[in-house]
Amino acid sequence: MPVIPPGGAVSDALQPPTSAQCRPATLAGELRSALSVATRRIRSRRGAADLPDQQFTVLAVLLRKGPMTPGALADHEHVQPPTMTRTVNALVELGFVTKEPHPTDGRVVLVRPTEAGESEVRETRRRRDDWLAQQLKGLSADDRATLAQAAVLLRQIAAAGGPAR
Amino acid sequence: MPVIPPGGAVSDALQPPTSAQCRPATLAGELRSALSVATRRIRSRRGAADLPDQQFTVLAVLLRKGPMTPGALADHEHVQPPTMTRTVNALVELGFVTKEPHPTDGRVVLVRPTEAGESEVRETRRRRDDWLAQQLKGLSADDRATLAQAAVLLRQIAAAGGPAR
DNA sequence: TATTGTTATACTCTATAACTATA
DNA sequence: TATAGTTATAGAGTATAACAATA
Numbered sequence: 001m002p003v004i005p006p007g008g009a010v011s012d013a014l015q016p017p018t019s020a021q022c023r024p025a026t027l028a029g030e031l032r033s034a035l036s037v038a039t040r041r042i043r044s045r046r047g048a049a050d051l052p053d054q055q056f057t058v059l060a061v062l063l064r065k066g067p068m069t070p071g072a073l074a075d076h077e078h079v080q081p082p083t084m085t086r087t088v089n090a091l092v093e094l095g096f097v098t099k100e101p102h103p104t105d106g107r108v109v110l111v112r113p114t115e116a117g118e119s120e121v122r123e124t125r126r127r128r129d130d131w132l133a134q135q136l137k138g139l140s141a142d143d144r145a146t147l148a149q150a151a152v153l154l155r156q157i158a159a160a161g162g163p164a165r
Numbered sequence: 166m167p168v169i170p171p172g173g174a175v176s177d178a179l180q181p182p183t184s185a186q187c188r189p190a191t192l193a194g195e196l197r198s199a200l201s202v203a204t205r206r207i208r209s210r211r212g213a214a215d216l217p218d219q220q221f222t223v224l225a226v227l228l229r230k231g232p233m234t235p236g237a238l239a240d241h242e243h244v245q246p247p248t249m250t251r252t253v254n255a256l257v258e259l260g261f262v263t264k265e266p267h268p269t270d271g272r273v274v275l276v277r278p279t280e281a282g283e284s285e286v287r288e289t290r291r292r293r294d295d296w297l298a299q300q301l302k303g304l305s306a307d308d309r310a311t312l313a314q315a316a317v318l319l320r321q322i323a324a325a326g327g328p329a330r
Numbered sequence: 331t332a333t334t335g336t337t338a339t340a341c342t343c344t345a346t347a348a349c350t351a352t353a
Numbered sequence: 354t355a356t357a358g359t360t361a362t363a364g365a366g367t368a369t370a371a372c373a374a375t376a
Contacts (some may be wrong), residue, residue, distance in 0.1 A: 032207050034316035057201060136196075150315030151192075152199075154199045155199050157297070
């Protein structure tokens with residue numbers, strides 16, 4: 001049981017936001033904190049047999065968009081190139097993607113999902129999104145619409161301001 | 166420039182969610198992915214001089230709620246106890262918190278923010294939330310309200326389902 | 331025995347800097 | 354020179370398992 005000193009409990013209550021809480025400066029802190037907690041929590045629901053989060057994400061992107069270069073994947077996920085090299089190499093070792101030389105440009109590599117990768121995503125997605133989907137079922141349709149809209153806004157914000165800095 | 170094959174561009178377009186996208190199973194995947202990208206992006210905006218994310222968060226919690234035990238902090242942030250031990254120790258080394266023995270229960274430790282910790286949070290918050298606040302200023306009041314409400318819902322979801330598994 | 335916290339260990343994710351190969 | 358990618362290195366964050374101290 002968390003220690004909650006007198007006067008502290010209110011700040012965790014689940015109330016709709018006041019207009020003050022929509023002020024950019026106030027919202028920024030609150031939003032950052034909520035995103036951090038929720039992300040960690042959702043990730044922690046990953047089963048031991050599942051792919052780690054970033055590997056899963058990259059594999060899913062490849063299946064949705066088709067073969068891509070490591071650089072394009074890094075842009076898409078807003079990470080630096082060496083980070084994506086590592087993620088892709090992990091997927092290669094697991095046999096979920098292959099790396100192919102580009103037909104005409106010798107500098108470029110194409111990352112292509114394998115059939116094993118495809119079924120892995122299918123299975124993982126089924127297991128891993130179960131818990132979150134269950135939580136979402138408990139919400140009202142309005143609340144789900146709010147979250148869906150928030151997801152769009154968050155992607156918009158993440159895409160803003162140039163590549164990672 | 167990301168490689169976007171024909172037919173792939175639509176999935177990244179910034180459109181309001183359709184009713185299908187509000188279905189729990191669909192929303193779960195999309196939400197998880199958006200949270201992941203946004204969180205990474207917001208964290209990457211942290212200045213080199215700023216406290217790392219989790220240290221900053223814990224320090225801010227202590228300032229808001231007063232001295233707490235490591236266990237209570239772990240519950241609050243939905244992390245495991247060893248993780249919090251590490252975070253608290255980092256803050257002790259930086260001089261931003263102190264650890265005190267509990268007056269009556271010898272097993273318990275109280276983590277208390279120092280004055281240096283307080284001013285560090287003030288400074289860090291000013292710098293680090295700047296970028297996000299700037300992005301939020303560019304949104305409509307409606308969109309900000311959506312994000313504020315989403316933050317509440319995300320905390321609610323994070324708090325659900327028992328301690329971390 | 332149960333609770334609180336720590337130590338030991340290991341893995342994921344991320345970044346910057348420096349390097350190689352190709353264009 | 355410029356671009357794509359990798360290697361080297363380091364730091365942050367997280368978890369599980371095993372342990373010590375106290376209640």
